[in-house]
Amino acid sequence: MSKVTSSTLFKYKQEGKKFSALTAYDSSFASAFDQEGIDVLLVGDSLGMVVQGKADTIPVTNQDVAYHTRCVSNAVDRALLIADMPFMSYATPEQAMTNATELMQAGASMIKMEGGHWLLETITMLTERGIPVCAHLGLTPQSVHVFGGFKIQGRDEENAKRIIEEAKAIEKAGAQLLVLECIPTDLAKTITETLSIPVIGIGAGADTDGQILVMHDIFGISSGYIPRFSKNYLSQTGDIRLAVKAFIQEVSDGTFPSESHTFN
Ligand code: KIV
Ligand code: NA
Secondary structure, eight states: OOOOOHHHHHHHHHHTOOEEEEEOOSHHHHHHHHHHTOSEEEEOTTHHHHTTOOSSSTTOOHHHHHHHHHHHHTTOSSSEEEEEOOTTTTSSHHHHHHHHHHHHHTTOSEEEEEOSGGGHHHHHHHHHTTOOEEEEEESOGGGHHHHTSSOOOOOSHHHHHHHHHHHHHHHHHTOOEEEEESOOHHHHHHHHHHOSSOEEEESSOSOSSEEEEOHHHHTTOSSSOOOTTOOOOHHHHSSHHHHHHHHHHHHHTTOSSOGGGOOO
């Protein structure tokens, strides 16, 4: 059981092998996900919502993410562990270096940041100094107040073009992975085919190289509702490990996401 690295994901992309990712926030769930064969675990700043009960990810601090990264990293043997950089923790390259260092020392093997053009210098600086970067484009939840709500992105041509340009630029700047959230299927497909780095989608259709979901959503216990792009795997299996196995299987054979989970 060899460790999953950015090279592993790159190889998956070249081989056309779809891979799966889940968020995790504690060692018990992370250990189960890891043992069932999940390739990527993300300590998401979604923890603000699913762990802390906040309305969005804005209140999450770097210490919060570092704490949960330590919890998860104690349990993970195989999966690539990514830690999310929270709101305003990477507003300048200097802040990004300090805060990303804390997350790497907490056990992450890669950090994730939301943004495109304005982040290019930061991506290069971190990568050159030994901190691998996953970028995140489309519906970037830390900008919820700029978007005026959690809204699908990339629907009009101008916005779609901008996302494509930003995706190319972040790859050029040194990012090794990209998350695309809540954009139309066609746009995600174009970006996935254009980039040589692996692309992970959430609400971005079936054509990305990998899929990620929030763990609480696949167990149907998120407060309020399950997003359209997610799926409750616990109700159909009745067991947490079997639910994770089913998610991994459905991503790998292309069953998930289906048309009903995507935006066109
Ligand atoms: O915070 C998070 O859980 C995320 C994923 C949804 C990609 O950023
Ligand atoms: Na996030």
